[in-house]
Amino acid sequence: MTTAEFIIGHSADDAEDRKQEARKVLWALLAALVIHLLIGYSLAVYGGLLYSPFSVVEDKPVELTFVDLATPAPTKNTMFVPNDESKQTEAPKEKTFESNANSIAASQNAATGSLPLPSQEGSERTKLDFNSQAATLTSEGAQPQPSVAPQQSASPQPSAQPTPISKSEELAMLTSRPTPQPTVASTPQQAKSAYQPYKEKTRLAGAITNRGISAVNAIGTPLGRYQKGVYDAIGSRWYAYMEQRGELANLGTVRVTFVIDRTGRVRNLKVVSNDSNEAFANVSLQAILDAKFPPIPAELAGSLPPEGLDQEINFINFPNR
Numbered sequence: 629m630t631t632a633e634f635i636i637g638h639s640a641d642d643a644e645d646r647k648q649e650a651r652k653v654l655w656a657l658l659a660a661l662v663i664h665l666l667i668g669y670s671l672a673v674y675g676g677l678l679y680s681p682f683s684v685v686e687d688k689p690v691e692l693t694f695v696d697l698a699t700p701a702p703t704k705n706t707m708f709v710p711n712d713e714s715k716q717t718e719a720p721k722e723k724t725f726e727s728n729a730n731s732i733a734a735s736q737n738a739a740t741g742s743l744p745l746p747s748q749e750g751s752e753r754t755k756l757d758f759n760s761q762a763a764t765l766t767s768e769g770a771q772p773q774p775s776v777a778p779q780q781s782a783s784p785q786p787s788a789q790p791t792p793i794s795k796s797e798e799l800a801m802l803t804s805r806p807t808p809q810p811t812v813a814s815t816p817q818q819a820k821s822a823y824q825p826y827k828e829k830t831r832l833a834g835a836i837t838n839r840g841i842s843a844v845n846a847i848g849t850p851l852g853r854y855q856k857g858v859y860d861a862i863g864s865r866w867y868a869y870m871e872q873r874g875e876l877a878n879l880g881t882v883r884v885t886f887v888i889d890r891t892g893r894v895r896n897l898k899v900v901s902n903d904s905n906e907a908f909a910n911v912s913l914q915a916i917l918d919a920k921f922p923p924i925p926a927e928l929a930g931s932l933p934p935e936g937l938d939q940e941i942n943f944i945n946f947p948n949r
Contacts, residue, residue: 706723706724706725706726707725707726708725708726708727708851708852708855709725709726709727709731709756709844709846710727710728710856710859711727711728711729711730711731711843711846711848712729713728713729715729715731716729716730716731716848717730717731717732718730718732719847719848720732720733720845720846720847721845722845723845723846723847724744724844724845724846725844725845725846725847726846726847726849726851726852726855727846727847727848727849727852727856728848728852728853728855728856729846729848729852730846730847730848731843731844731845731846732838732843732845733746733836733838733843733844733845734746734836734838734839734840734841734842734843735747735748735834735836735837735838735839735840735842736748736839736840736841736842737749738837739834739835739836739837740833740834741832741833741834741835742834742835743832743833743834743835744834744835744836744844744845745832745833745834745835745836745844746758746832746834746836746842746843746844747832747833747834747836748829748830748831748832748842749829749831750828750829750830750831750832751828751829751830751831752830752831753828753830753831755828755830755944756830756832757827757828757829757830758829758830758841758842758843759827759829759842760827760828760829761824761826761827762826763824763825763826763867764822764823764824765822765823765864765867765868765871823860823863823864823867825859825860825863825867826867850925850927850928851928851931851937854924854925854928854937857921857922858888858919858921858937858939859941861919861920861921862915862916862919862941863915865914865915865918865919866911866912866915866943869911869914869915870911870945873907873911874911874945876905876907876908877904877905877907877908877911877945878904878905878907878908878945879904879945879946879947880902880903880904880905880908880944880945881901881902881903881904881942881943881944881945882899882901882902882904882908882909882912882942882943883899883900883901883902883940883941883942883943884897884898884899884900884912884913884916884940884941884942884943885897885898885900885938885939885940886898886916886939887935887936887937887938887939888921888924888936888937888939889924889935889936890923890924890929890936891923891924892920892921892922892923892924893921894916894917894919894921895935895936897913897916897917899913900940904945908943908945911943912941912943916941924936924937
């Protein structure tokens with residue numbers, strides 16, 4: 629009984645081929661490893677640049693901006709408080725209000741509040757009045773008077789017999805030029821209006837400690853003087869119209885807004901609110917339309933918007949006006 633053995637044998641050529649195949653596999657693995665390393669490095673570098681949270685900002689050219697400091701930007705107007713020009717004082721150190729004339733703050737009573745106003749007794753009204761007075765309409769003022777008094781004409785006298793004149797005297801009279809008479813010029817005097825609005829002393833609780841006739845720190849400015857003229861022109865007509873047609877108006881308040889352009893004309897006139905009636909609103913609007921305003925002076929126009937001077941007026945009709 630024979631025993632067979634299965635023996636795997638290799639020849640010399642087969643061994644050499646196996647070594648070459650092993651080298652190829654090794655080089656392939658090394659090449660693959662190097663390629664993977666290069667790809668990973670590239671991803672790390674370029675991926676970091678593309679997805680970095682810090683963006684690259686390009687340099688921008690320097691911009692030069694010119695600012696005109698000579699013409700200030702229009703500012704919101706300070707609250708207006710009218711003053712009696714005959715009682716004008718020196719300018720206060722602190723400007724709290726706009727006015728047509730200077731005034732220094734004073735109070736009849738001791739300070740009882742925190743506002744820059746005097747403390748005084750009076751009626752519970754929203755309008756700011758420091759004293760009470762009745763309304764008076766405007767007057768015609770002084771009429772133009774001649775600067776040279778006219779000569780009085782002589783009274784008629786009985787005719788006398790003419791004295792005979794010579795030929796030479798007659799010729800002199802015909803050729804002589806008459807002596808020019810002085811021109812009588814009319815010099816109109818300044819007509820001071822007697823208009824004053826109705827005022828009813830308002831109850832106030834302010835912080836002014838200086839004792840005296842009620843007043844506030846106000847400075848007379850071009851805006852304040854123009855504003856005073858606007859209110860007087862409207863108010864004098866409004867009171868006159870109310871005397872004529874006031875019985876048709878109901879009690880209440882009409883709030884009106886408009887703009888005075890640089891030529892003094894009224895623009896954008898409209899009623900914002902009215903809890904009275906149409907008759908009262910019509911009287912108020914007519915007073916504004918009939919008022920004559922001068923052109924806005926150059927010293928004031930530069931500080932106003934291009935449209936002109938914004939205005940808001942409340943016309944109030946209350947009992948026992």
